[in-house]
Amino acid sequence: MKNRALKYTIAFGVIGLIIAILIAYVERSTVATFQKNLPYISLGDNIKNRVTQAHLWFEELMAGDASLNFERDILTVFASSKEILQTAYDGKENELGKFGKSNDEETQVIIKESIISLDKLLATAKERWKFKQQHVTTATEPVLDSTGAVIVTATVSTGEEAGGELDQEFDANYQNFQKKMDELIVHINASVKSDVTYIDTLSWISIISLIVAFVFLCVLLYRLQSGSDKMVTENNARLEEQSKDVNALTGFVESISAGDYAVEIEKLADESLSNTLITMRNKLRNNAEDDRKRNWSTTGLAQIGEILRTSTTSTEELFDNIIKFVVKYTKSNQGGLFILNEDNGTENTLDLVACYAFERKKFLKKNVAIGEGLVGQCFMEGARIYLLEVPQEYISITSGLGSSNPNALLLVPLKVNERIYGVIELATFGQYQEYEIDLVEKLAESIASTISTVRANESTRILLERTQQQAEEMRAQEEEMRQNMEELEATQEEMRRKEKHIQSMLDDEKLRNEVSQKNRKVLMELTKNRDVQSGNWNAALEKITSTICNQLHVSRCSVWSLSDLKNRLKNEKLHILRDRTFESGNELLAKDYPGYFEALTREDVIVANDALTNPATREFADGYFNSLDINSLLDVPFFNDGRIAGVICCEQQHQQKQWTEEDIEFLKSCADLVTVAYNTMKINTMIDSLNGAQETLQTIIDNIPRAVFWKDKDLRFQGCNRIFASVAGVRSHKDLVGHTDFDMPWKDHAEAYRADDLTVMNSRKSRLDLEEKNVNSNGEISWVLTSKVPVMNQHGEVVAVLGMFEDITERKRKEADIESKLNELEQLKKMLESRTN
Structure with missing residues (x-):
């Protein structure tokens, strides 16, 4: 209203x-x-x-x-x-x-x-x-009578009158x-x-x-009043219907609040409201189902985590608990856990370490080779396999009353950090939902992580058991070897020290492996980068320098190119991690920093944990390092054609950085990528230059007033000019490439032309301005002026033949006419001489 x-x-x-x-x-x-x-x-x-x-x-x-x-x-x-x-x-x-x-x-x-x-x-x-x-003008003139006396004066007017x-x-x-x-x-x-x-x-x-507006207002006021009366009546009736709808809505909402998502709503006067409420009920039901699945997955992850933390008695017990939990929690009918066995020398196998079926263990022993069967294939591909049509003889689920094939089979690799430790296999008479498969994959990742930890702990436990065994043997001989007690105690202390050292080495090696894996992954991404592969120099350098800063956690990373005289370094690209910006164009001269350039020419990797005191970098201390608060520097050269072409420089600000072997190896790999991008850029530049030169050469050849062509050593056409293309009946020189004389309009004379080409190539002698007479099938005679030259490479090998010809038929006809006329003149001259005599 x-x-x-x-x-x-x-x-x-x-x-x-x-x-x-x-x-x-x-x-x-x-x-x-x-x-x-x-x-x-x-x-x-x-x-x-x-x-x-x-x-x-x-x-x-x-x-x-x-x-x-x-x-x-x-x-x-x-x-x-x-x-x-x-x-x-x-x-x-x-x-x-x-x-x-x-x-x-x-x-x-x-x-x-x-x-x-x-x-x-x-x-x-x-x-x-x-x-x-x-x-x-007004003039007075005398008027004379007959006697000559003045009688009267008159005014004479001249000019324009009316x-x-x-x-x-x-x-x-x-x-x-x-x-x-x-x-x-x-x-x-x-x-x-x-x-x-x-x-x-x-x-x-x-x-x-004004009149129309007045009439319109009067009519409108009348309609408003009548409409208002009608609206009051309709509102009263609508109010009764809405009270019924409110009661129905109240019951529907209370049922939804109580969790009854199957409740139906009575038909309301507002059909759109009914549809909206039904849609809301369906969404709430779907959300409840999603929450149930999410809670189910979260609970499963928590319970498997608890099992992985508490089952520390032995690996057999751990594997049994794992497969038992996974089979029961996913409501599978049968399951098996295959673990990679690396103790068989060069031939690794997947061993069935635990299985579970129908609430009872099946103590089986089974070995699967890598790539053998579905288990071996799943391990080799590193991806899950989900089958709804299981081969009849692959597996059967048995009980005391009989056996049957499962309806669904799920195999998931136990993978963590791109390394696979085994495969978990589940079978069921039903089917696995997508969220159940996702949970099994997450469980497989947790299991793989635990197996990795258990194997490390197992190795440590074996070492400890051996140490304890040796200690027991030493205590049994204590009485007999009392005189050597001090040496034994020293030996035990040394063993404990070595044990700690071995554990430290294992931890360091594990950390280095993780860093190496991350570096390899980043290098793989850089290798696949389109700019690096295509030689897009600036974009490739921006990608490489920013990746190095992020991967090595350094403040600045730059790529410098070394001049051919090795007396100047030019900054091709500098990435500043804090500002996420790029700079270029700065130069360093050898005369200003002789020690640094000497290290570069020796192709040394400059590892300066303390850049201010390192012999190769301390020249930068006053003018460069102090102004930017640079404390550590790592330089790795990159090469081109077996010579140093530049250097990748990493700089750490505000604090010192201890460069590791992994950092150096990663930077060397990045240097190889810079070399690839640099070589690709040069190749692209050369290709562009060659294309330009080829276009220029083709333009020059097209303007030669002769038909020009050239063939390779197999006598296939490789190019021609516009005149030859017109004679050959093709639109462009590109349409001629790869064809032979047998494909041309003169194919009937192809053998003769090819033999002539081979003679020029084999003799390595040019044939210039030879006049040749041709007679076509209609008996018409034509003359051409032909030249052919062998083309040799830098090794003196004949690789092609260049030919050109010009139709001189008209010129030959004129020469014949001139010669005929000269003969006639000569005969006339002889006749005149004979008559004179």
């Missing part, structure tokens, strides 16, 4: 605003039209009166009125009239008012024509006045100007009438809009 009231209020406001805007627009349009047309209305009559007055004064001045002045009374009026017309044309303000720039092209044309007509009128007036000044050419031209220009003024007045009146009609139309629209 509130929304409807707001809508109606907004509608009323909008309608009122539109009507108010329309009325204001009509009022402002009326004022604007009046102000715009007022100067134009008075323009025509004002200019017409001014010019008419100036015309009358000019005629009186020409008639001899001495009270008038041409410059003051005539030209001033004409000039002011022209100025008024010009300002009206330009849309400026004058004494008649402010003229706006008119968009009416016809008005502008009439005013412009009026200005031109006024200029002509003014020019004609000036000519008449000038003529009058030059030719109108009805003369200048007077007629002046009157014609005046009439033309008056006509233009009348045309301007008529046009402006028509324009004003059009504007008045437009304003009148807008006024009627405003009036009609």
Whole structure:
């Protein structure tokens, strides 16, 4: 209801605003039209009166009125009239008012024509006045009678009189100007009438809009009142239906809250609400099912963790408890645990160390070779195997009453840190859900981790048992060897020290193995990097330096290239771990750091745990290390073509770092990747250069005015120019590559051409500018000028033949014609000589 009231209020406001805007627009349009047309209305009559007055004064001045002045009374009026017309044309303000720039092209044309007509009128007036000044004179001449006496004096006037050419031209220009003024007045009146009609139309629209709006408001108020009465009745009925829906909703929500997700809701008046509640119930049921699965997995992980922690009596007991728990918890019918046995020398096997079926152990002994059967295949691939169609003779689940094949078989490798210790196999009459398989994989990872720890503990236990056994033997001989007690005690102390040392070595070796595995994984990712493989130099260096910083936990890592003279190092890429930024372009000169460059030229790996005191790096202490607080440095060179090409530099700030063998080996591997990227970059550059050179060479060959081709040592075409491609009937030289003469239009002569090519290649001698005569199947004769050259490599071996030819048939015909004509001339000469004699 509130929304409807707001809508109606907004509608009323909008309608009122539109009507108010329309009325204001009509009022402002009326004022604007009046102000715009007022100067134009008075323009025509004002200019017409001014010019008419100036015309009358000019005629009186020409008639001899001495009270008038041409410059003051005539030209001033004409000039002011022209100025008024010009300002009206330009849309400026004058004494008649402010003229706006008119968009009416016809008005502008009439005013412009009026200005031109006024200029002509003014020019004609000036000519008449000038003529009058030059030719109108007053002279007194005597008139004599027959006796020669003066009788009277007469005034002789010369010049332009009324009805003369200048007077007629002046009157014609005046009439033309008056006509233009009348045309301007008529046009402006028509324009004003059009504007008045437009304003009148807008006024009627405003009036009609007010009437329509008033009628609309009355009808709307009536409908609102009737609708309000109807709404009250409908709301009462709806309220009763909603009370029923509320009761149904209350029961539905209470059932959901109690965990009854199978409850159904009665049909409500609002069907969308019913669908929404059903959707909510389904989502809650799915969430409860997901929680059950998640809790099931979490509980299983916790229980297997407890078993792995508490079963420490022996490995057999541990394996039995593991397989028993996994089979029961996953509700499987049978299970087996296969552990890798590495004590058989070179041939490792998977031994069945524990199995469980139908609540009773099955003491079996079974060995599986790596890659043999599903167990061996699962171990070798390192991935789970889940079968829903189990082979008939692979496995059977037995009981006291019989046996049957399972419906599902699941094999999961016991893998941790990319190392596999064995395989767990489960079989069931049902099927395993995806979340159950995920749990088994997580359990397998925990079991593998425990097996790794148990094996280490087992080795330690065996060592301890042997030590204890030796101690017992020594105590049995205590009486007999009392004199050697001190030596025995010393020996025992040494054994304990060695034991601790061995344990420390085992721990260190384990740590190094973990670091090495991580380094190998990172190196594998770098090796697969697209930028490193493709030789994208900058991107590859950014990837390598950032990876080294993250893997070795160093502050800065950079790659420097060494000049061919080994006197300058250039910073190709520097990665700063803290800012995650890259820099490049700095240079180091051998003359500034001779000790460091000497170590580089020896291709040494510079390991400076204390960079400030190391002989190879202490030259940087004052100017470089102290400013950046660098304490440790590790440099590993990378090579190209068997020579040092640069160095990878790792720098640790704010504290010293003890570089390990794993760090050095990792950096050496990264140096190999830098070499690969560097060589690939150079190869790409060479390929681009060769492609450019090949395109340039092809352009040059295409512009040779002869047909050019070349073949490899197997006489297959490897390229040609545009003329030869046209002769061969192909679109481009690329379409010719790999073909032979047998594929060409001249295949009938292919054997002869190939024999000629082989002769040139075998003799290693060029055949230049040989004229050859050809006769085609139609008996037509043609001549070609042919040249062939053997192409040899840097080892002096002939690897191709280059040929070119030019059709000289027309030239041969001309030479034959010239020779024939010379023979005729020679015969004529002989005939003339014989007649002379």
